[in-house]
Amino acid sequence: MSLLSSTTALLGKELRTEFRSRELLTTTVVFILMVIVLFSFTFDPTYNESRRFGPGLLWLAFLFAASLMLQPCFLREQNNDTLSALRLSVSDPFAIFLAKLIANTLFLLFTEVLMLPIFAVLYNVPVLRVLGQLLLVFFLGSLGVSIAGTALSAISAQARMRELLLPLLLLPLLTPVLVASTQVTVGLLDASPFLEWKGVGFLVVFDVIFLTALWLFGEYLLEE
């Protein structure tokens, strides 16, 4: 109950501060938009070609945008030493991680849903018929990115070369998520769409393992 109420209070804080500053959402939306628009001019995206490279391009853009979004996640808690105040106030430090990773997942999902129609139009890919399944992959992929990214953000925030450290740790760690998400998305954007359950299963397992690890060891990442 304490974990739930603390997480709810902290999630409210995360959403409120973000919607006031719009720091993370603006960066992410602009980055993904630029990648999608730029590549649509570079290629001649016919339907068949789009199905081949579109999913990879889309997830690569999501991954790099997420690394931009995750960088300030714990860094901005250091401005006024608010992380110390949180550590002194919460009974379960996992609430701090849980609130942050839920917020990051929501921000990432929001950006992805916003970008999906633009991607569909510019790359001539029909997405409406598989929208439900696409949202499922987006959710599982974004959750995986957020769980690992939030943990690594806590580590890198205390390091000296923090701007360099997060992408260095994050990108190799998330390569399996990127591959699985791309494979499932390729199947969904196929001429005869299908849901590749193996990929979905892998994403679920990845999310569960990393969430459990964060629950078990997360509090050690917050120590000075």
Next chain:
Amino acid sequence: MTSRGFSPTGIRFENIEKRYGGLAALRRIRFEIAPGECVALAGRNGSGKTTLLRIAAGLVCPSSGELTFPSAAGASAGAAPVTSKTEAVRAKPSAGFVAHATMVYDELTAEENLLLFARLQQTPNATERVEKLLHEVGLFDRRSSLVRTFSRGMRQRVAIARALLHEPSILLLDEPSTGLDPQGVGWLAATLRQLRDAGCTILMSLHGESEISMLATRAIRLDAGLIVADTRTGAEVRSILTFADA
């Protein structure tokens, strides 16, 4: 200030050492603060005052030594040796901590900040408690303003209100008068006097003599991580606080 429902708690430092790599920030720190005592820490920059306060708050784990919190009744709240940082946080009784940084969010209003921490600390009647504290720190009229629009002194008032939210039995203050104007210092001194008289244990780091330092019944001077003076004699307390930086 409030009807205080805590049991007075002291702090016992048993051979506390803290090293950052090869640098010893604290060495052989051994002293006990009795429940309800008001102790001022003095010393030059880098003498170890902040580290000692952060160890007492449970934010930093000592490299070696034990930190316990004996209560007035004789029981020890954190009697087991603190061997990990996590245990340090868990062992602490209800401590309020005012750090050098304000520890509040610039993008939230004063009221939102206090409500957030009140909810995290599961403070009973959080809304009423927050309103009362906002009145006491003189920010009730500015409760809906974002903290980033506040002056340093106003932010410090929010920081102090945050530390007092859960009516702590131990108050740890790191240069609490930072940014406060003379009225603010007077208000803080009056508040601390009330808390001290109600049995709250206070450990604070100070620079020079002020209205706040007059409250101290004991002064400890640190130098290069070592305790070089510890006195309860009135004149010596003033002397330590006045000449600590010299």
